[in-house]
Amino acid sequence: xxxxxxxxxxxxxxxxxxxxxxxxxxxxxxxxxxxxxxxxxxxxxxxxxxxxxxxxxxxxxxxxxxxxxxxxxxxxxxxxxxxxxxxxxxxxxxxxxxxxxxxxxxxxxxxxxxxxxxxxxxxxxxxxxxxxxxxxxxxxxxxxxxxxxxxxxxxxxxxxxxxxxxxxxxxxxxxxxxxxxxxxxxxxxxxxxxxxxxxxxxxxxxxxxxxxxxxxxxxxxxxxxxxxxxxxxxxxxxxxxxxxxxxxxxxxxxxxxxxxxxxxxxxxxxxxxxxxxxxxxxxxxxxxxxxxxxxxxxxxxxxxxxxxxxxxxxxxxxxxxxxxxxxxxxxxxxxxxxxxxxxxxxxxxxxxxxxxxxxxxxxxxxxxxxxxxxxxxxxxxxxxxxxxxxxxxxxxxxxxxxxxxxxxxxxxxxxxxxxxxxxxxxxxxxxxxxxxxxxxxxxxxxxxxxxxxxxxxxxxxxxxxxxxxxxxxxxxxxxxxxxxxxxxxxxxxxxxxxxxxxxxx
Numbered sequence: 050x051x052x053x054x055x056x057x058x059x060x061x062x063x064x065x066x067x068x069x070x071x072x073x074x075x076x077x078x079x080x081x082x083x084x085x086x087x088x089x090x091x092x093x094x095x096x097x098x099x100x101x102x103x104x105x106x107x108x109x110x111x112x113x114x115x116x117x118x119x120x121x122x123x124x125x126x127x128x129x130x131x132x133x134x135x136x137x138x139x140x141x142x143x144x145x146x147x148x149x150x151x152x153x154x155x156x157x158x159x160x161x162x163x164x165x166x167x168x169x170x171x172x173x174x175x176x177x178x179x180x181x182x183x184x185x186x187x188x189x190x191x192x193x194x195x196x197x198x199x200x201x202x203x204x205x206x207x208x209x210x211x212x213x214x215x216x217x218x219x220x221x222x223x224x225x226x227x228x229x230x231x232x233x234x235x236x237x238x239x240x241x242x243x244x245x246x247x248x249x250x251x252x253x254x255x256x257x258x259x260x261x262x263x264x265x266x267x268x269x270x271x272x273x274x275x276x277x278x279x280x281x282x283x284x285x286x287x288x289x290x291x292x293x294x295x296x297x298x299x300x301x302x303x304x305x306x307x308x309x310x311x312x313x314x315x316x317x318x319x320x321x322x323x324x325x326x327x328x329x330x331x332x333x334x335x336x337x338x339x340x341x342x343x344x345x346x347x348x349x350x351x352x353x354x355x356x357x358x359x360x361x362x363x364x365x366x367x368x369x370x371x372x373x374x375x376x377x378x379x380x381x382x383x384x385x386x387x388x389x390x391x392x393x394x395x396x397x398x399x400x401x402x403x404x405x406x407x408x409x410x411x412x413x414x415x416x417x418x419x420x421x422x423x424x425x426x427x428x429x430x431x432x433x434x435x436x437x438x439x440x441x442x443x444x445x446x447x448x449x450x451x452x453x454x455x456x457x458x459x460x461x462x463x464x465x466x467x468x469x470x471x472x473x474x475x476x477x478x479x480x481x482x483x484x485x486x487x488x489x490x491x492x493x494x495x496x497x498x499x500x501x502x503x504x505x506x507x508x509x510x511x512x513x514x515x516x517x518x519x520x521x522x523x524x525x526x527x528x529x530x531x532x533x534x535x536x537x538x539x540x541x542x543x544x545x546x547x548x549x550x551x552x553x554x
Contacts, residue, residue, distance in 0.1 A: 151409035171472030178515020209289035211309035217276035247285030257296025281316030311348030388459035
């Protein structure tokens with residue numbers, strides 16, 4: 050039995066043990082067969098492919114005749130990777146529940162062809178692993194490159210800033226003040242900003258204000274931010290969205306930017322209640338959320354769920370360089386949206402594919418029947434973005450021909466008109482070896498294997514098919530860092546090596 054088969058058996062035994070525990074305690078499963086993930090008790094939708102959930106997050110083999118579709122909302126979050134990297138640099142390991150493989154993979158530059166205009170290109174490629182019959186298949190989506198001087202709609206940004214006592218730690222509120230100051234100088238005269246702060250209560254410090262003629266006033270409000278007491282995140286979110294609605298601008302990109310360590314400790318700390326407020330504002334007014342996480346102690350799970358419900362995304366910043374990139378580059382660039390409610394669906398050919406598993410995206414799964422239901426929310430994507438999804442795929446013995454078709458569907462951000470684009474993969478196009486595929490494919494595989502190893506705990510023993518021994522993973526990461534001369538890949542190599550250090554805890 051190969052390494053993946055051994056782990057499959059071990060996962061099945063663990064699943065049976067867990068099931069027995071549920072029966073003994075009289076607990077019932079969640080509606081629709083969803084499992085409860087470890088990131089704060091939120092339900093994790095079942096994975097695509099029609100099988101049953103295993104204890105490690107994958108599914109069992111789908112039975113003959115069950116669907117071969119996988120559907121998920123697009124996600125450009127990177128917070129999980131950036132937070133993990135910071136923890137490892139401090140000699141600590143992340144909790145496995147905080148490791149989201151898709152956010153590791155989506156943190157690195159890709160090599161996909163980009164469209165000339167609005168919309169997406171779809172790239173589907175893959176390579177065989179060392180486990181018999183198993184391959185890694187990559188679905189890559191790319192939007193047009195950003196143009197600094199391109200016309201874009203004005204922005205109406207409501208900054209909701211955590212000024213609780215925990216934010217007084219260096220690298221939190223001080224970093225937010227500097228970043229907001231730089232961003233104020235970068236925004237255009239026809240943009241608007243509002244400032245809301247929260248501790249045990251929330252306060253609108255600055256109502257929606259045009260930049261033109263008021264930059265000094267905005268800088269004064271930012272400079273006056275000071276840390277105070279406890280963290281009433283619920284009050285901050287509610288007041289922030291109320292302020293955004295009051296300052297709503299037709300024809301503008303209306304967005305709430307939440308800057309916090311997401312360590313709610315007073316007031317409404319129930320995630321579902323907070324999430325519902327965000328969801329309602331998003332549905333009724335099209336206001337989306339951009340979450341910026343800060344601090345060595347960070348409520349990763351809550352921030353990620355808030356952004357998902359708010360049809361936005363999250364980043365994590367730990368130093369001035371990262372903050373400058375987020376507030377001076379990413380946020381202004383993301384004001385110009387390319388797509389709203391973007392979803393992807395991958396159809397695997399049952400004639401060639403025996404089994405498949407989407408790696409990560411647990412909180413972004415969408416029911417297959419909802420792919421073309423535009424009332425069901427997806428993700429928002431801006432110019433210059435790429436989205437990557439990796440699948441482990443077991444092909445049938447001797448299979449030849451069509452393997453998969455990947456389709457992305459999105460709404461035009463201005464007209465709400467739906468659009469689709471597709472790409473395909475044949476079995477003959479699979480590379481013979483993951484480590485002989487394109488350099489960027491190898492970087493994605495390394496990031497996914499690393500995330501999976503961290504999810505597996507202290508043993509650093511990844512469960513994905515074809516996962517190399519950890520020592521070999523270190524070597525692959527170092528080789529790729531040298532070959533690409535890419536700062537981000539070098540940081541990946543350093544993180545992989547740091548996780549193996551005996552002092553990492």
